[in-house]
Amino acid sequence: MTAHFYLDGREIPFQPGQNVLEALLAMGRDRDVPYFCYHPALGSLGACRQCAVKLYPHDDKHPPRVMMACLLPASAGLQLVTAESDVRREHAAISELLMRNHPHDCPICDEGGQCHLQDMTVRAGHRLRHYENAKRTFRSQQLGPLIRQEMNRCITCYRCVRFYQDIAGGEDFGVFGSRDRVFFGRLHDGPLESPFAGNLAEVCPTGVFTDKVYHASYLRPWDLETAASICPHCNLGCNTAPGAARGRLRRVRQRHHPDINPYFLCDRGRYGFRHVVHRRRPWRHRLRSREIERDEALDRLTDLLRQGETGFLGSPRADVQDNLAWLALADAYGAPFAAFSDPWQEALAREILALPQAPSLRQLGEAERILILGQALEISPSLRLPVQAALRRGAQLTLASVLPTALDRYGELRRLRPDGYVDAAGDWCRALPSGKRGVILASADALGPAGVHVLRRLQEDLPPGTGVVVAHRAPNLGGAAFFATDGQSQRLREAIRVGRCRHLLALAADPLGEDGDAPFWRQRSSALRISLLDCLPTTTLEAAELQLPMAAVAEREGVFLNYEGRFQAFARVYRPAQYHPHWDPSRSTFPLPAGGMREELALWEPRDLAEALAQRGGRLESFHQRLEFYRHYLCPELPGPGDPGSFIPDALRARFRIGIVPVPHSGTGRWWLSAFHWYGDEAQARFAGELQSLAPVAGVRLAPGQTQAQAMLLTSRDGQTRRYPIVEVAGMAADVLALPPSDLSDLGYHPGERIDALEESAP
C-alpha cells in the first residue's frame, strides 16, 4: 500500500523522498499550489515563497503553520491545507510582490501563452496592485543570436543560473548584485558560450530569456501546430517538439523522455532546424539547374533506371524506412545499394551496431567511473548533462583526447596522439575497480572502425554494467548500419569504378562533400550522373544533374535508430508552404483572407518517390515484396511517434558481429590527422544561420610552437591542394593536425591517418 498525506482533506499518494510539491505535480495536481523556483531537474530552493501550504501538526505543542511545499518532505498522514484564507492571502501577496517590478508588456512578450508567471499570478488570485512607486529597471544584455534578454521581467527565481552553472557547467553566466538589484547575465555583453544556452528560454518561468530565433518568425504558441519528433542532429535521439504554423517551422523545444532527455536539449538540437529555411534549399525539381515538373523528373528517372546502369546510395541521415525503400527499389531493379559512400564510415557504423546495447543517458548519470575518448561531448553535446550529473554524485572522470575539452578541469587528463586512444581505453579498463559502474564515451571519429572493434573486445572482459556509448553526428547511424554488413559500399564503388554504374540515385547523401571520401567521387564525377533527393544545398547537390526536393525531418514521418539501438518514430509536424503576396487565380480559386496566397510545396518523402519509381518502371509488386521482407526481418515492430521507443533484439545485433576485423591504416607522414569538432557542426545544422554565426574560426588546429608558418597546404587524395590558416590551440597534443570532419572528407583522409604538409610562411 502506498503512503498518503492529505491536502484539503484529499488523499495524495507519494513516493519516499518526494517533497509535497513534487507529489502534487506527479499527480498532475499543479492547480492546488502555485510555484516558481521549483523545477524537477533543479530541485527545490524555497526562493520564491510561492508554494505555501498550511501544516496542522498532530501534537498539541505546535500551532498550525504556513510552510513551503517544495521544502516540506512528504510523510504519511501529513495534514495540509490550502483552502484557508491565510494561505490564499499568502499566495496572492507573494504574487503581488513578484509582480511589483514586472513590466506590463505582456502584449509584446514572447512568453505570452506559455508564461508560468501569468498562469500563477491568475491562479494565486492577485488582482489589484498596491505599490505605487517606480519599478526597478535594468539595462539588458546582448547575449548573442540565440537568446534574448529582457531583465526587467525578472522575478529572481534563480532557475536560469542554477541550470546554467549547476546542470550545464557553464562558466560565463552568473548572478550579480543583491537586494532588489539582482541581475542574471554575463560579465559583459556577448554570445552565451554554453552549448545549452537555448534552454534558458525554457527554464525561465517568464519572459526574461526568450528564444531569439523563434522571435524572428514569432506567432503565439497557441497558434503553433506540434507533433512528437526526434532530433535529427546526432545519434542520441533526443525527443523534440517542433512548432510550426502557416507552412513554416518556427521553433524546436525539448520533449520529455525519461531515459534520454528528461528536460533539456542542446543548441544544435534547438536551433539546427533552421536549415529548413536556408536560402539555397532545393524546393523544386531541377535538371541541370533548369526547373522542371515533377512528372518530367519521374519520367527521366524511370528511363535512367530502365537502362540498368543505376547504383543506389542511401544515407545515415535518412531514416530506417527510407533507406529500406531505397534498398527495396534497388533490389527490384537488381542494382547495387549501399547506405554509405565511404567504406570506412560503413565499417564504423557496422562496428558500432555490433556493440552490446549502450546504457541510456539516465544510466550514464549514475555511472561511477567515466572515460571520455576524444571529443564525444562536442559530437553529441547532450552527453554532457548526464556526465555533469554523475560528477555531482562523485563519479571519477578520465579524459583522453587530442584536443582540450570542456570538462578538462573535472577529471584526470590524458593528452594523446590519435594512435593512443586504444591504449588509453585498455589502461582504463584494466584499472576499473570491480563492482564500479563504468561507462566509456567515445567519439566515433577518434576511434574509427578498428578502435570501436577493440572497445567491443575490451568490453567483453569487463563486468556487466559497463557500457560503451559511441557518439556520432548521423541521427540514424544504427539504422543505416543495417545495410553495412558485408561491404556494400565497396561493391557500389567497384561497380562505378569499372563503369557498370553510370548513374547514381542518392538519398540525402553528400559523397562529393562531407560523407567521408570526396576524392573518390570527384574523380568519377565526369562519368557519373547523379540524381539527388535531399533538402540541403550540399556540394553534391550543386553537382547533381537532377535535383529532387525532399521533405526535412519535421516535414515527414519516419523512424531513427539511436545509439542505444532504440527505434524512435517521428511524426510530420507541418507541410511547408509558400505565401504569394498576391492572389493568382491560376494557382488557386480561393484567395486567403490573411493577405496572401498559400501554396503548399510538393516535397518528396523518399518512400513515396521510391514507390512512384517502382510503379512507373512496372516493378511495384517486387518492390513491395522486397520492402515487406526487409521490414519484417530488420524491424518487425516499430513504435509510433511519441512512444518511448523499442530496442532491436540482441539476436539481430549479433548478426552484425561478422568476422571482418578492421585493420587500422595510418600510412606515413609528418603529421597525424584528427577531427576537430564544434558543437554546432553537423551536416544539417551547418545550414542553420544563427547557430553558424557562433562557429569558431576555420583553419587547421595544432599545438603552439610546432611551426612558424601562417598556413598549411595539404594535398587531397586526388591531388588537389587546400590551404588552411593555422590556429594554435594551447594544451593540444603535439604532431597532430586537427581539421573539421568536412575538411577531412574533402581531403579524403580519415582521423588517425598521417599526412605530409607544406608550410606557408608569412610573405
Place this chain on the structure above:
Amino acid sequence: MSSPTSIADRLPSSVRTEIEAHLRQAPQREAAISDVLRLLQQALGYIDDDTLLYAAQQTGMPPVKVEELCSFYPLVLRRPAGRHLLRICDSVSCHLAGADSLLRQAEEISGVTLGQVAKEGSYSILPHVCLGLCDRAPAALVDGHAVGGFDGDALVALLASWEHR
C-alpha cells in the same frame, strides 16, 4: 588595457607574498577569494576588470564567479573611490530614522550622485546595507569606523573636514 600579469607587476611584493600565503593556506584555492580581493583592494584602491581577472586566475575561479562575489558584497569596490569613504546605512531602521534625507543631503553637498568621486578625489559616499546598528539609527561607516546617530549636522561637518584636508 593592461593584462592580468601586469597587475602582478603593479602589486608590491609584500602583497603578492601575502596573497600567495592565503592561497597556500586555504583548503581549496577558491576559498581564499575574499582575502585575495581584500588585499588587492587595499593595495590598488578598487577592483578593476583586470584585477578581477587576476583574482580569478589566482584562485582558479571563473571570472563570473568572482564578479558574483564582488557585486554581492558592498565592501568590495568595483569603481574608483575618493580618499575618504562614507557609507550610509539605508536599510529598514535607518530608513525610518531618516537615512533617505541624509543620502539626498549628501548628494547635494558633494554635488555628485551617490557612488561618484566628489570634490577632486576627496571622498565618495555610498548607500550601504544594514550595518547592524539599528539601535543607533541612522548609522554610517566613516572610513570603516561605525558611527551611530549620524544626523545632518554630523554629515555637514564630516564632509567639510574631508574637503579641506
